[in-house]
Amino acid sequence: MTLNKTEAYKCIAHPFERRTTISNEIIDYAADMSLILTYYKCKDDWMDSKKVGKNIYASQIAKYCRKLEGQYEEKAANIKAALGVLDKLEADECEDIDKLSGIFGKVLAEIFVIKSDEWEKELYNLGFYLGKFIYILDAYDDLEEDEKKGSFNPFIKISKENNFEEWIHDILVMAAAEMARNFEILPVVEDLEILRNIIYSGIWTKYNTGRERREKNAGSI
Numbered sequence: 001m002t003l004n005k006t007e008a009y010k011c012i013a014h015p016f017e018r019r020t021t022i023s024n025e026i027i028d029y030a031a032d033m034s035l036i037l038t039y040y041k042c043k044d045d046w047m048d049s050k051k052v053g054k055n056i057y058a059s060q061i062a063k064y065c066r067k068l069e070g071q072y073e074e075k076a077a078n079i080k081a082a083l084g085v086l087d088k089l090e091a092d093e094c095e096d097i098d099k100l101s102g103i104f105g106k107v108l109a110e111i112f113v114i115k116s117d118e119w120e121k122e123l124y125n126l127g128f129y130l131g132k133f134i135y136i137l138d139a140y141d142d143l144e145e146d147e148k149k150g151s152f153n154p155f156i157k158i159s160k161e162n163n164f165e166e167w168i169h170d171i172l173v174m175a176a177a178e179m180a181r182n183f184e185i186l187p188v189v190e191d192l193e194i195l196r197n198i199i200y201s202g203i204w205t206k207y208n209t210g211r212e213r214r215e216k217n218a219g220s221i
Contacts, residue, residue, distance in 0.1 A: 039065040105131035129179040141210045
């Protein structure tokens with residue numbers, strides 16, 4: 001059982017008034033993983049595009065991330081290795097979306113499995129298919145901008161096909177369905193309806209907005 005710890009803090013957003021915060025081992029773990037991913041993403045942006053701001057931010061959190069890499073040694077190593085493989089495939093302009101999204105799926109799967117227990121399989125699969133969904137959706141949403149900039153995007157060639165929009169929708173549906181199937185197996189009780197709303201509706205908001213934009217742009221040509 002995860003015990004909540006309640007404390008009051010001042011923060012940058014509220015420097016004059018203490019705000020109540022709730023923490024527990026799961027929240028702390030999620031924050032740690034978020035920081036690790038942010039650090040690796042900033043380092044990647046610096047290596048790829050020489051974004052100075054990202055390099056500065058990475059240097060500011062490097063000390064904390066090195067500590068976390070020691071705390072989660074195997075997990076951090078697996079995440080870093082997978083992101084390295086993904087960077088290499090993107091640099092080689094790999095267009096195999098199943099392979100590309102699957103690697104990012106492994107990153108989130110690694111994060112979702114906090115410990116080995118009876119729910120490890122479902123949590124791994126939930127993270128894996130969520131990762132695939134996110135990668136595919138981000139590539140879809142960035143397609144027009146990447147094409148204008150001449151940047152790599154695995155969908156640039158296939159987007160010229162007549163059935164591209166339907167194909168994208170179908171592969172996102174398949175990933176979302178597997179995500180939902182594994183979620184429903186988990187013994188979730190607290191905030192169940194909120195989580196279901198995210199799984200079944202919230203994750204589609206960005207897609208719906210992007211598709212409407214693409215259809216509007218196509219209609220204006």
